Amino acid sequence: MIYQAAKESIGPAETTIVITIEAVAQRDASLLKDARLRALRDAPGAFSSTFEKESVLSDADWAELAAQWSGDRSITYLAKDANAPCGIAAAYLDQENAGLAHLVSMWVAPTYRRLGIGAALVQRIFDWARAKNIPRLTLLVTSNNDGAIRFYERLGFALTGKTTPHANDPSWDDLEMTRTIA
Numbered sequence: 001m002i003y004q005a006a007k008e009s010i011g012p013a014e015t016t017i018v019i020t021i022e023a024v025a026q027r028d029a030s031l032l033k034d035a036r037l038r039a040l041r042d043a044p045g046a047f048s049s050t051f052e053k054e055s056v057l058s059d060a061d062w063a064e065l066a067a068q069w070s071g072d073r074s075i076t077y078l079a080k081d082a083n084a085p086c087g088i089a090a091a092y093l094d095q096e097n098a099g100l101a102h103l104v105s106m107w108v109a110p111t112y113r114r115l116g117i118g119a120a121l122v123q124r125i126f127d128w129a130r131a132k133n134i135p136r137l138t139l140l141v142t143s144n145n146d147g148a149i150r151f152y153e154r155l156g157f158a159l160t161g162k163t164t165p166h167a168n169d170p171s172w173d174d175l176e177m178t179r180t181i182a
Helices: 026-042 060-067 117-131 145-155
Strands: 002-008 013-022 074-080 084-093 100-108 138-140 159-165 173-180
Touching: 013 084, 026 060, 026 074, 026 084, 026 100, 026 159, 060 074, 074 117, 084 117, 100 117, 117 138, 117 145, 138 145
Parallel strands: 100 138
Antiparallel strands: 002 013, 013 074, 074 084, 084 100, 138 173, 159 173
C-alpha cells in the first residue's frame, strides 16, 4: 500500500512524501528491530516492554519475532519513508474469544505524526481483522497519553471503563478501548 502525505519542510514550502505500508516478513527483522527500538525509546510509557529488555535481543531473536508478529494469528505493518521505518502497528487474535483481536505496538515517529500515517496503519489492521471475520478490535492506552486517546477516539474507538495497572509504572493505568469492525 502506498500512502502520500504532505510534510512541511524547512521554510514555507511543503513537500510530498510517499509512505509505503507493508506487512512484516521474517526478512524484515532488522526493520522491525529499528522501528520497535525507536518506539520504545521515544515513548517508553506507551508499551508494556522496555528498550532495555528488547535492545539486548539477538538478530535471531528479531527474526523469530518478525515471523511471530506476522503469523497465522497476527499481523504487523511497517510504514516506511523510502526504506526507513517511520511507523508500526500490530494486531493479534484473542486466544479465548474468536470474535476479538487486539491492536498493539502502535507508534509513529515524531516527525511523521499528524500526517495520517497512524490512521493509515490502523486502517490496515481493520482490513486484516475484516479479512479474518473479526468483528471487534481492542487496545490498551496509557492513562497519561491524552493525545493517543483522542487519536483512537477519532478512529471510532471508545473507552470501556476497564483499567489495569501499567506494566512498567504502577502510577499509570492502561485503559481499554474498543471498536466494532464494520
